Amino acid sequence: MSGVVQAPMRYTGPRPNSREVVLVLCVLTLILLFSFTAFISRQYHKKIHTLADEWFAAGEERFQAGDPNGALTDYQNALVYSPNNTKFQFHLATALAEARHYDQARPYLLALLSESPGSGEVNLQLARIAAQNNSLPDAERFYQGAIYGEWAGDDPIGMRWQIRREFCDFLISKGAINQAIPAVIDLAENTPDGDAARLKVVGQLLLRTQQWSRAQQVYRSVLSSDRRDEEAIAGAGLAAFELGEFADALDDFNRLSPERRAQPEIARAYEMAHRSLAMSPYLGGLSEQVRAQRAENALSLAQARAQSCARQLGISLLETPPRTELQITYATAQTMGDNWNLRNLRDFPDRLEAAMQTAFSIENAAAKECGEPQGDDRALWLLGRSRNMVNR
Amino acid sequence: MPESPEGAAPAVPVTEPASEPTPAPPPVRSRWETWTHEVFTMREDRFFLLLAVLIGIFSGLAVVCFRLAIEWTQIELLGSSLVPSFPRVVLAPTIAGLVVAVLALRVFPAVRGSGVNQTKSAVYISNGYVPFVTVIGKFITCALAIGSGQSLGPEDPSLQMGAGIASLIGRRLRLSQDRLRLIAPVGAAAGLAAAFNAPISAVLFVIEEVIGQWSAGALGAIVLAAVSSVVTMRYFLGADSLFRVPPFRVAGAFEMLDYVALGIAGGFASLLLLKSIVYARPKLMALPRWTHYLQPAAAGLLIGTIGIRFPQVMGAGYAIVDQAMHGQFTWKILLILAVLKLLATGFSFLSGTPGGTFAPTLFIGAMLGGAVGSIEHHFIPTLTGTVGTFALVGIGTLFAGFLRTPITSVFMVIELSGNYTAILPVIISTMIAYGISRAYQKVPLFDLLARQDGTVLPSLEERREMMSLAVEDAMRTDMVVQCEPGETITDIAKRAEAQPEFALLLRMRPGEWWLLDREDVMRLAPDASPTVTAIRAKSRGPVPYLFPDQTLSEALAVMADWPVLPVANRANLAKLEGILTLADTLMAFRKAPKEEM
Numbered sequence A: 001m002s003g004v005v006q007a008p009m010r011y012t013g014p015r016p017n018s019r020e021v022v023l024v025l026c027v028l029t030l031i032l033l034f035s036f037t038a039f040i041s042r043q044y045h046k047k048i049h050t051l052a053d054e055w056f057a058a059g060e061e062r063f064q065a066g067d068p069n070g071a072l073t074d075y076q077n078a079l080v081y082s083p084n085n086t087k088f089q090f091h092l093a094t095a096l097a098e099a100r101h102y103d104q105a106r107p108y109l110l111a112l113l114s115e116s117p118g119s120g121e122v123n124l125q126l127a128r129i130a131a132q133n134n135s136l137p138d139a140e141r142f143y144q145g146a147i148y149g150e151w152a153g154d155d156p157i158g159m160r161w162q163i164r165r166e167f168c169d170f171l172i173s174k175g176a177i178n179q180a181i182p183a184v185i186d187l188a189e190n191t192p193d194g195d196a197a198r199l200k201v202v203g204q205l206l207l208r209t210q211q212w213s214r215a216q217q218v219y220r221s222v223l224s225s226d227r228r229d230e231e232a233i234a235g236a237g238l239a240a241f242e243l244g245e246f247a248d249a250l251d252d253f254n255r256l257s258p259e260r261r262a263q264p265e266i267a268r269a270y271e272m273a274h275r276s277l278a279m280s281p282y283l284g285g286l287s288e289q290v291r292a293q294r295a296e297n298a299l300s301l302a303q304a305r306a307q308s309c310a311r312q313l314g315i316s317l318l319e320t321p322p323r324t325e326l327q328i329t330y331a332t333a334q335t336m337g338d339n340w341n342l343r344n345l346r347d348f349p350d351r352l353e354a355a356m357q358t359a360f361s362i363e364n365a366a367a368k369e370c371g372e373p374q375g376d377d378r379a380l381w382l383l384g385r386s387r388n389m390v391n392r
Numbered sequence B: 001m002p003e004s005p006e007g008a009a010p011a012v013p014v015t016e017p018a019s020e021p022t023p024a025p026p027p028v029r030s031r032w033e034t035w036t037h038e039v040f041t042m043r044e045d046r047f048f049l050l051l052a053v054l055i056g057i058f059s060g061l062a063v064v065c066f067r068l069a070i071e072w073t074q075i076e077l078l079g080s081s082l083v084p085s086f087p088r089v090v091l092a093p094t095i096a097g098l099v100v101a102v103l104a105l106r107v108f109p110a111v112r113g114s115g116v117n118q119t120k121s122a123v124y125i126s127n128g129y130v131p132f133v134t135v136i137g138k139f140i141t142c143a144l145a146i147g148s149g150q151s152l153g154p155e156d157p158s159l160q161m162g163a164g165i166a167s168l169i170g171r172r173l174r175l176s177q178d179r180l181r182l183i184a185p186v187g188a189a190a191g192l193a194a195a196f197n198a199p200i201s202a203v204l205f206v207i208e209e210v211i212g213q214w215s216a217g218a219l220g221a222i223v224l225a226a227v228s229s230v231v232t233m234r235y236f237l238g239a240d241s242l243f244r245v246p247p248f249r250v251a252g253a254f255e256m257l258d259y260v261a262l263g264i265a266g267g268f269a270s271l272l273l274l275k276s277i278v279y280a281r282p283k284l285m286a287l288p289r290w291t292h293y294l295q296p297a298a299a300g301l302l303i304g305t306i307g308i309r310f311p312q313v314m315g316a317g318y319a320i321v322d323q324a325m326h327g328q329f330t331w332k333i334l335l336i337l338a339v340l341k342l343l344a345t346g347f348s349f350l351s352g353t354p355g356g357t358f359a360p361t362l363f364i365g366a367m368l369g370g371a372v373g374s375i376e377h378h379f380i381p382t383l384t385g386t387v388g389t390f391a392l393v394g395i396g397t398l399f400a401g402f403l404r405t406p407i408t409s410v411f412m413v414i415e416l417s418g419n420y421t422a423i424l425p426v427i428i429s430t431m432i433a434y435g436i437s438r439a440y441q442k443v444p445l446f447d448l449l450a451r452q453d454g455t456v457l458p459s460l461e462e463r464r465e466m467m468s469l470a471v472e473d474a475m476r477t478d479m480v481v482q483c484e485p486g487e488t489i490t491d492i493a494k495r496a497e498a499q500p501e502f503a504l505l506l507r508m509r510p511g512e513w514w515l516l517d518r519e520d521v522m523r524l525a526p527d528a529s530p531t532v533t534a535i536r537a538k539s540r541g542p543v544p545y546l547f548p549d550q551t552l553s554e555a556l557a558v559m560a561d562w563p564v565l566p567v568a569n570r571a572n573l574a575k576l577e578g579i580l581t582l583a584d585t586l587m588a589f590r591k592a593p594k595e596e597m
Helices: A016-064 A068-081 A086-098 A102-115 A120-132 A136-147 A156-173 A177-189 A196-208 A212-225 A230-242 A246-254 A264-279 A288-313 A325-335 A342-347 A350-370 A375-391 B028-040 B044-078 B086-107 B116-124 B132-147 B155-172 B177-196 B199-211 B216-237 B253-285 B289-309 B318-325 B331-350 B358-379 B387-403 B406-417 B423-440 B445-452 B460-465 B489-498 B518-527 B552-559 B582-591
Strands: B480-483 B503-509 B512-516 B539-543 B564-568 B576-581
Touching: A016 A068, A016 A086, A016 B044, A016 B155, A016 B216, A068 A086, A068 B318, A086 A102, A086 A120, A102 A120, A120 A136, A120 A156, A136 A156, A156 A177, A156 A196, A177 A196, A177 A212, A196 A212, A196 A230, A212 A230, A230 A246, A230 A264, A246 A264, A264 A288, A264 A375, A288 A325, A288 A342, A288 A350, A288 A375, A325 A350, A342 A350, A350 A375, B044 B086, B044 B132, B044 B155, B044 B177, B044 B216, B086 B132, B086 B289, B116 B155, B116 B177, B116 B199, B116 B445, B132 B155, B155 B177, B155 B199, B155 B216, B155 B358, B177 B199, B177 B216, B177 B406, B199 B216, B199 B406, B253 B331, B253 B358, B253 B387, B253 B423, B253 B445, B289 B331, B318 B331, B318 B358, B318 B387, B331 B358, B358 B387, B387 B406, B387 B423, B387 B445, B406 B423, B480 B489, B480 B576, B489 B518, B503 B539, B503 B564, B503 B576, B512 B518, B539 B564, B552 B564, B552 B582, B576 B582
Parallel strands: B480 B503
Antiparallel strands: B503 B512, B512 B539, B564 B576
8 A cells, every 4th residue: 555656667768859749749638628627617517506506496495485494404505506605695694593593694694794794684684683692782783784785675765764663673672772762763764754654663663762752743743644543543642641741642542442442551541641630730620629639639649658658668757857858758748738738728829839749759759769659649640740841 | 049258249240142032931840840949948947847837737627627526426426415315325435435445456556545645655766757547546536435425535636646647747758857756746736736726835735745845946846836727727616715714803812822722622633633543554454455345335334324414524525614614513513523524534544545634634623623612602702713713723723733734734724714814823723733743643644654654755844853963063162273374384383283183274364264284384383484474384275164053964065075174153254163073073963862753
């Protein structure tokens, strides 16, 4: 097995006069070999292109049939025969992402991104992977890349709108409301006025990011073209409720079908709006007696809430000097108790506002210490919030 | 046309008389003969360079055909899927193994093994003779073996095929013996360059491993051949790198430490592969000859069995390396693939199946690198180097540890990836692996194989490690009386008398010493007047001089019959650093520690 081959004995050394012939033969052989190589190379490339296309088609079929795992092998086979085909690489990466092999999809996508940094679809896939990996900075970067990237289809603007929406959904789902607000506003600004379906989506996102007045505005614009659109009515009602416009909210809710009104979120808002209105001393047309009565009730309710919260926290409300906000506001209510009794509130209506503000402050302090209230306390708390909004 | 010595006008201006008729133009045949004579009588070294380009193109074409043959065989035998069906995966390598064994033992007896040592043997033993039948045999048997799934690669056979083509052309052109010896490495570089799509690595590998020394005479031709073969190959198969490496970056200096672990792992993995060859190859070779017919088939059967569950280990595996670079495998799978490929390559190589070890080495290195990278990522999530980066560095690491060609390994990674970013990690990891492999396995792979085959071939590593004694190790700083031309004979004689053993060197001018005849000085001194200077005495010169950093081998070459040679200072030729004698030189060689073999 040595592999050592001795030269044959007949070898007699150089004989330069035969070089011309040998070189001419060499060139002729070269031409022949070149032609042969070109022929088989062409045949080979034809063959592997066919194979690549066949495997890719098989992969597409499986992927479309909802079998991304099965499609993976087909795409990988296709890439064996056409390793630099970016389309195949992208489809493989998409199938990997679909099959939740995010770490495996990422390198392919990064390679594709380095080749075409402006590709919208590559950025989008990378953004989705980053979103799955809870990587907020990467997701933001790639979503922005996808939004401002190139889209080859018929409707790039529509695609960008969808990505903006996906981006907003992602940010909201991750609780990144501060980042979500500008993204939702951007989405709203990029939504055509007449497109009710998309406007309703924007309205929902605005509600979820607590942009109540913008949401109300969006829903009202939908309702201006279709007054019966229940989704828009519900959205507008919820926005009105959150803005403390309980009467408007009730108006909207009352226009809804019973089924829609029975939806938990709307039902809760509907009930709260009712309660808040029933507790409000600020409604027009109420007598001084009723206003005073409602204010006194609010104070009592708030003080009871403070006591309950103090018990929950295991503190005394009568501590001197009062330290916490709850203790301070409760002490105020106690001190002013005589001034804010039913008679004084009725006879001196100017004291009503101070009494109600104290009740609201107690509710606020209790909400901070013991969590958001329920029932009448919640109605009073919401009333306070809406009153403060009006004052601001 | 003859020119005057200054190269200006012709020595004899030739003017045609206007009245004489214009001679008829020479016939076509005559003109052709004149032209061919001019072309073919060009200086031998220029003709050799032209030939290198021709060899490069031939080798490039041969490698293209070879690669296509492997691919085609693979598609026909194993199917076009990365996951071959069950009967094929076992039957193809087993039956092909049988066929290959018969061909290798009966028809093409010189095709067994990788081809690197056979080419080296051609250079050092057979005056550059590589029979063309070996090229044909290598082409057929390797295409069949690799295409059927044996864990071997096409690079080393391409190297041998290139050498064989070059040897054939050289023989047909009746080149001189010296040129014939040089032409095989030229073809080898061309073949390897085309197979790897990496001309620099091919040139370096041929110098490191085939020629075993930096030969300026061959370098130009080797580079030309490598480049022309790569250009030819790219014309048919495209210019893309062998692997597509996803973008990566290597962070600060501290992160370099992460590649130390890879260097250590790669070093020990290559050592394991080397030691298994050291142990098992002689034993398998010693088995009865009839078993040699079955060994490739047995290897094929074992590989096919592995391939049922892990088909990735079959064949050269470039597509799988590409997948590893793209992070397609978990660290467990990467590690399993590294171990199984190591086994499969061992089976194929030890069974004597024709085929190369480069591709499997790259595969094992990539898998091992990827596994180390994945594990490090698990513990250091902030690591910037991707799994692909580690796989890429792993390639160079195992290559350096197993094949013991560190310079080639570093450049190969850069060429294969087309990316310079990984250079520092590669150097760190490669050097560690190389150090480990060298520390625990003194003889490099190809030397080892040659010795097992009963031949002793030189290697660059061996020469690199050879103790190189310098003039300063043997020279004496005393033992010389240095004289000036203006010095009187009387003074010189006094000094010479005081040191009877010392040589008398006369410095005529900076860098020119003459050896004074001591006896003549002593003879002239008693009667010499104070005005008689050293010039009057008998002397020999000018004596060739040395510098302290020159090797003793160089000193021996210039020593001739001079009893003593002056050693001058490189910055000041007037300054004598010492003298060197033959006795001192031989003493230094005797005292030098002997290298462990």
